[in-house]
Amino acid sequence: MTPALEIAGLDMSFGGRRVLDDVAISVGFGEVVYVIGRSGAGKSVLARLALGLLTPDRGEIRISGRPLDRRSPGALRRSRSGASLVLQGAALLDWLTLEENVALPLRHRRRLSRGAAAARARELLAGVGLAELAFALPGRVSAGARQRAGVARALALEPDALVLDEPTSGLDPQAVRQIDDLVRAVARRGTGVLVVSHDMRSLRRVADRLVFLRDGRVRFAGKLAELGPGLDDELDRFLAE
């Protein structure tokens, strides 16, 4: 079966330093795959590559079987229409309300009218428990609420694949649990979810599979049940957390 997101043979270097080396990851529909690794392991670069925000030195990315086409901005926009990314810290636009932020992709990518986009945005915000904060500016709500609004914005396009970059970073335990529940709920609807994180508690709660990156290479890829001591000393340290 075609995966929701497929990354194959990905190489990426910055200033002569190899950040990702022959990375391959596949995320099935309805599956949650966590990518873990130390800071600087190339996790966030991977998330940005997956949605075409960066161009790899080599390798291919497919969203629902369609390759990411970087020949022009228009081709890129079209070819990644089946995927969304929640950037680190949610990256909501400061000057727009949560509702306007969530309406953004609906207006620009779906070409909905202002009113229709706003109505759908309110539904999406209600879906992540933020109905009462629809008209608040991002700076006026908690980090957890911002993150959930970021997920709502990403879900506005009903993506086949959703990539989240450090979604629980800096959140309190209650907010972390809300995000974890949200990720699970998104996967239950059939969306393939790739989470880039180093939060082991969330991983144990949510992940179906795990990919461990070290020095830009995949050192382990498999189910949590397959994990055991002795695979990699750094992975052992992660697991001990």
Added chain:
Amino acid sequence: MRGRPAPLVAFERPALAETARQLWSLGLGSLPIATLALAFFGVVLEKHAALQAQRALLDLDRIGPMFMKLLVREFAPIMAGSVLAARLGSATGAELAWMDASEQLDALSLYGARIGREVYLPRLLAGILGTLLVGVVGVLAASLAAGGFAQLTGTGRLSAFVSPRLVDGKDLALFWAKLGLDGASLPLAAFLAARRHGRGPRGIARAASTAVVWGVLCVLVWDILLGLAFA
């Protein structure tokens, strides 16, 4: 922001709501300080002009027209440009660097919004309109303050400072050209500063200060070049 296409890759229609927000925040927000600075400057200039004229036994009524000409051709554009270079330059430079550091620009691009239309053009348009507005209000403030001061101290008449007949078409052309180019240069300087220094708190601070320095330099360069062209 490094690696992004140039900010103004194509002529697009600017997002009007964002243009209005920028104009409100930067153009109108700069009016009080620019008006105050030019009013104060007008009073000081009138005082010293009157002193010099009295020493040289010149007709004090000649101060008004000279003052107005000097204000429109030289002082109003350079002062309005400098005030806006500080306010608009630092605000826009820091805002864009922050938008880059917090990945808001990536989010815009990711969700299909055109960054030129949503971010750069509104700021460019607001910069031009705001600078023109500040320049015009600044001239009014400076001439009224100078004329009022002259009237109060008996060194001239208010009407000698505020008549539009005191300046000719060439003066006005120079005034609009300087303000227009200053208004376009200041946001562009801020865009470039943010592109150069973005990412992280240090990058944001450096983008803001660089935008001010480059903005002031632009104002000075336009002043000299246009001054020569309209000499």
